[in-house]
Amino acid sequence: MGLGNSRLQSVQSNQVKGSNTKLPKKSGIVYEVILDEENPLIPEVEVNGTLTTQLVGAIRFRLAVDTSANTGKLQTAFPKNLNLKSLPLKNEIVSITTGPTGNFFYERTGTEITPNNNANENTITNTFGTDKKAKVKNGSDYQRVASTGISRSTSDDSNKNDGFGDYFESDSKVHKLKLYEGDTLLESRFGQSIRFSGYNNPEQELNPTITIRNIENAESKKNDVSFTTSEEINKDGNIIFLGSGEHLLPYTLPTDNEHISFATYPSELKGNQIVLNSDRIILSAKAAEMILVSKKDVGIITDSLFSIDATGGIDVTLDDDTNYTTNNRNINFNTGNGKVNIGDQNLESLVRGETLVNLLTELITAIEVMTHMTPAGNSSPPLNITSFTKVKQSLKTMLSNLNKTS
Secondary structure: OOOOOHHHHHHHHHHHOOOHHHOOOOEEEEEEEOOOOOOOOOOOOEEOOEEOOOOOOOEEEEEOOOOOOOOOOOEEEEEOOOOOOOOOOOOOEEEEEEOOOOOEEEEEOOOOOOOOOOOOOOHHHHHHOOOOOOOOOOHHHHHHHHHHOEOOOOOOOOOOOOOOOOOOOOOOOOOOEOOOOOOEEEEOOOOOEEEEEOOOOOOOOOOOEEEEEEOOOHHHHOOOOOOOEOOOOOOOOEEEEEEOOOOOOOOOOOOOOOOOOOOOOOOOOOOOEEEEEEOOOOOOOOOOOOOOOOOOOOOOOOOOOOOOOOOOOOOOOOOOOOOOOOOOOOOOOOOOOOOOOOOOOOOOOOOOHHHHHHHHHHHHHHHHOOOOEEOOEEOOOOOOHHHHHHHHHOHHHHOOOOOOOO
């Protein structure tokens, strides 16, 4: 199985091939990584009322030079750095040191082509042959392991030491990152990384940056693993970039919508800036305010709908004009039984157009047939009735073809 890369397999096999003495005396081969308190190595005992997790993060290992007949005798080592844990895999070779109290501590070291895995799934078998697993039985064994680093063991009848663990699957497509002089880099097995750099720019001039990446992009993973890769602000799964100085960030908008309204959109993305790029971004203030502050313009660019749902309403205070360009699209204010007020004092009611037309039509119709009682009898309709009729026929021209009210 392995990682499917010939150069990587060569590096791995050279670590365990032949005599054990080729490995440094303080090299340990990992048999098991204790991931949680459910591990059988950790009995259900309480320390000061709290379930102990002293062994979580520790490993069970065997020194590479251990050729004793008691192959089930495994020892325990703890992470060398308590605040930064880089867990090894089963069958991985680690560096072992002894602390002031006699406890063992481990540290991942060695060569690599990909940060995903530098182990061989058969390291234990290739180094020691058929082996037996060590098992801790009870609380007294736990106390002995914690104090001496050595566990009592029982042997089973089968060798199950091959592989990297219960569910870890190696991925030889994960690339190492390209380095720049003076870099500080935190790089995981899975394509995540944090880079503190000063010269990661084409001009290699001092412009300090921090780049946080989660997931190497698919296009990069298609390349030969023998070559390094760089973070891609536009392609990697999630990326946060903190820039400075003259570092020019090659970020491009992921939208087809042009920034027409955002007239001051910067032509170059450089200087002190933070860029966060992902498939989805959620900013949540669960207990208090969310405050967006900008010394200059604020722009929102989207290929889809921009919406606001606010239980408390919306208050806007402006010191300049408000312009809406709808490109032949409607503007709808759906207020239900709510009011639309234009102005803030001496408010009067708006007139409904069709209702006004109907009322004026009835009025003019009444004028057209209007008669009066005179000494000579009833008068005739107005002599200028045609003028009234013409006005009545033109009433609907007062109605807007675009704007409506209810």
